Amino acid sequence: MNLHRLLLKRADQGRPIRIAQIGAGKFGSMFLHQARTTPGMHVLGIADLSIPRARAALARIHWPDGSYDAASLDQAMRSGATHLTQDAMALIADPRVEVVVECTGDPAAGLRHARAAIAHGKHVVMVNVEADVLAGPLLAQEAARAGVVYSMAYGDQPALVCEMVDTLRTGGFKVVAAGKGTKYLPHYHASTPATVWGFYGLTEEQAKAGGMNPQMFNSFLDGTKSAIEMAAIANATGLEPPMDGLLFPPAGTAELPSVLRPHNEGGILPRKGMVEVVSSVRRDGTEIADNLRWGVFVVFEGETEYARRCFTEYGVATDPSGRYAALWRPYHFIGLELGVSIASAALRREPTGGSEAWRGDVVAVAKRPLRAGEVLDGEGGACAWGKCIPAARSRAMGALPIGLAHGIRLTRDVPEGAILTIEDAPPDPALDAVRIRTEMVTSCGG
Incomplete structure (x- = not known):
């Protein structure tokens, strides 16, 4: 300070x-x-x-x-x-x-x-x-x-989440979940640069006048940017990505401790210690009043009766049991x-968050049936969106990272919803980014 x-x-x-x-x-x-x-x-x-x-x-x-x-x-x-x-x-x-x-x-x-x-x-x-x-x-x-x-x-958002996680861990708390908010509906994964402005309520002319890049804004919408940010948080904090990608549960700030607790205690998490993104709208599209669309959060645990009593005495937002509590920041200043x-x-000489190990990866998922000979158009494009999964799973299946899924020609058909592999779309090994990525996979495990 x-x-x-x-x-x-x-x-x-x-x-x-x-x-x-x-x-x-x-x-x-x-x-x-x-x-x-x-x-x-x-x-x-x-x-x-x-x-x-x-x-x-x-x-x-x-x-x-x-x-x-x-x-x-x-x-x-x-x-x-x-x-x-x-x-x-x-x-x-x-x-x-x-x-x-x-x-x-x-x-x-x-x-x-x-x-x-x-x-x-x-x-x-x-x-x-x-x-x-x-x-x-x-x-x-x-x-x-x-x-x-x-x-x-x-x-x-990743650095702000890392700060909150570090603060709570320094205070002796166990972090149960951490992440951010966004506006999400399942069909956003199929959005392309040609359709993106309709989801934002803009005309193409309005977006162009504002200097807005359709592919960049589409990466925010289709879930790719959220996946990238959660993988970065996982790599910096040791929190785990879900096995088959983020769930984007709808939740307002008051619901965070109830929704983001283990599934055997009424929440949606497979276990404690996960990254996740919450949606600012219900699945029917209605906006949640206390949504966290622009913010970040951490859910943590009061492991003793004394800690839970302190939560109650000081107005900490908790689940009905009083065991799980949430801390959040409603917006970030970019x-x-x-x-x-x-x-x-x-x-x-200290980072404000930084990768410690390769725990999370963001892999390319087909937005539609893709055909052999098509050329991938990268993050936010019309071909693939990025899904955050454990690095170990990505490595085991030879998945194609979304960061390399640009300008590569498909060697075979890929069905809609499938994770693309390096065999589906082999990157050029002579490219610097491909070479550095290969070094990372080899030296950092996963």
Whole structure:
């Protein structure tokens, strides 16, 4: 609880945390908006494939003219401005950079950038959860050997869940379930970029005017993003994914302790210690009044009569037995909170959550009958959605991770609802992302 004080100290010393940010999209822009008002931080450089797009983003978030477009990193150092570049690797390699923020959203790019940063002795804040789930446990091992921090991004839901889990475990509580809320109905799994805007109540023209990417928003809707985030939490906390994917039970905050308890005690969990996502709507589509659509939660256990009495005395939300209780946060600030991860990595050398082992994986599931010769179109596309399952099951069946399910031609037919395997759609072993993933599977087990 002293990060701000430590940042002020760095500012007073004239040596702010020097940051390289890769990607200036929505999440990155939200952080950049706050970075200019955070003492002790200096965004030394921003790398983006489109410099005009990066400039437009900075103008949109109220960065004044002259605060960016420094001609070089040397000039940015002298003036306190920010250098824009298309060369992410050169920015990462600069010895003055202390923390690299990877927020491209591209799994292959994320793995390349994170590995390069670790090799150059830089702390990594991995906003790119897609890359983290594909090979994060391997990157965490490499970072530990290099003496740097590899961290989840605070403000995004996985890091916030990890914080809550850690807080409760530090207090001696047993965590029963943890996760987030979302709007979910079973037929969302079949959604495609061509149908997505109808589920959001938008026209295609409205979405285009808002600069909204249909494939990205479809990954939020079809369950893939939820699966990715739960796998990341499992890998960081030791909580287990369900054997055949998330159930997305409808539940408001008052229902969390009753719904997310073991099935033999009236809940839906196969056992204690699971990740799960709750839906903000009932299966008939009606909205739950106290829903947690934008928030995160942890369900924990009062194992003694004394603990349960304390829950009652202090108004803790519990199930009818008083044994299971819930703690939640109703919303998250996305990139607006990212500075917490940067400060924690640089000043305390601690991640705000990070992969410890390969426990959860996100595998590609056919949205419709797929035919040999079709080319997969990746996360949020028209071909497959991502399901969170135990890593051991994924490895045993040779499942195709959703992070690699792009641009690969199917060698045989796959029925609707089936998990795709590497034999169904063999990735190119020469690709960096495929090679790194293979290293992760080999070295981290599952």
